Amino acid sequence: MDVALIAVAGTLLGVIATHWFQGRATLRTAALTRHEQLRQERITTYSAFAGAVVEYRHSQNDRWFRAVEEPGSEEAEESRHASYRQRTAARQALFRVQLVCDDPDLRRLAEAAFDETHCMHEAVGTADRARRSDRAKDALGRFIAAAAPGLR
Template identity: 75%
Template sequence: MDAALIAVIGTLLGAVATHWFQGRATERTASLARTEQLRQERIATYSAFAGAVVDYRQSQNDRWFRARLEPGSEEAEQSRHASYRQRTAARQALFRVQLICDEPATRRLAEAAFESTHCMHEAGDDEERTLRSEEAKAALAEFIEAAAPSVR
């Protein structure tokens, strides 16, 4: 009788221990899956933002040149409207960064990259436009450098 009771208790303890360890393993697996999914989301979001800002900077440069070389022309107007579309795409990508990024400093760098690109078309001469373009490029590089550790 004692042997049977010990066997039953041993079986119950084994079942409880197995259940507990399996639950912990399941939680760990789910946590790792969530972490990897967030990492992949960040990679996609940060890459899309960088691409949108590069396209926006290019359209701002084009807008500036066309406004200076052909003021009031149809090409200058088309370039201005194209820069608006690129600004919208870059702003949408910025919103995604703001939603997924946990680091306030990194979010501020993304906002700075957007803003420095946004002001390029206001340059008074080619030297200032070049300077603003380089500042926008540097601001984007700074964002990428700050965001990279969160996706490694």
């Protein structure tokens, strides 16, 4: 009788231990899966934001050049409207960054990259335009450099 009780107790103890270890392994796997999904979402979101800001910067440069070359022309107006569309795309990408990013410093860097790009069309003179374009490019570079280590 004692042998049977020991066997039953051992079996129950084994089942409980197995259940506990499997539960922990399941939780760990679920956490790793969530972490990897978030990492992939951030990679997609951050790269889409960078692409949108590059396109916005390009459209701001085009807008500036067309406004300087032929103020009020149809091409200048067309370029201005194209920059508005790019601004909307960049702002939407910024919103996605703000939604998936849990680092306030990284969010500030993304906002700075957008803001630096946004004010490019206000440049007065070629040197000012080049300086503003470089500042926008550098701001985006700071965002990418800060985001990259967290994506590895």
